[in-house]
Amino acid sequence: MKKHNATKVSNPQLVLFNKPFDVLCQFTDNSTPRRATLADYIPIAGVYAAGRLDRDSEGLLLLTNCGKTQHRISDPMHKMAKTYWVQLEGDISDAALQQLSDGVPLNDGLTAPANAQRIPAPDIWPRQPPVRQRLNIPTCWISLTITEGRNRQVRRMTAAVGFPTLRLIRVQIGPWRLDNLAPGEYKQLSLT
Structure with missing residues (x-):
């Protein structure tokens, strides 16, 4: 079994975001015209979405800079x-x-x-x-x-x-x- 070296996050954080309708759950968009993304709302470096919410859905989206937390929230195995x-x-x-x-x-x-x-x-x-x-x-x-x-x-x-x-x-x-x-x-x- 291969052992992975986990990088310890010095300041693990969680961001609770109310995603508006018609916003993509990613920080970049290469389409033309460009669509609204998380970068238009969240000026925090190093965080990424823990799970997703469709473009036509609204509400709570969690973002984190901690891989362990991201896994616990988004992996279906945990049945959150x-x-x-x-x-x-x-x-x-x-x-x-x-x-x-x-x-x-x-x-x-x-x-x-x-x-x-x-x-x-x-x-x-x-x-x-x-x-x-x-x-x-x-x-x-x-x-x-x-x-x-x-x-x-x-x-x-x-x-x-x-x-x-x-x-x-x-x-x-x-x-x-x-x-x-x-x-x-x-x-x-x-x-x-």
């Missing part, structure tokens, strides 16, 4: 819980909530059981651009906590039970919460 507030098209049924809780069959297998429950519409910032809504189709909000990290998992789960996601906001990862961070704001924590 992630909680999302999800605005759905339609008024979700009890049967669909139960399906989300039990596990949903997707093209890459059955999802692990989740915690799914209806919630009142949260008091949150308006999204730019606004979420598309149809006058004759209601919307509702759920809180969904998962322990996996499959690609676009929450959106695929809600679509599979018949209620497409309109807006997706991650509010918690493990013990770390979004709390009162406004979109584009970040907070630094020391890990020592």
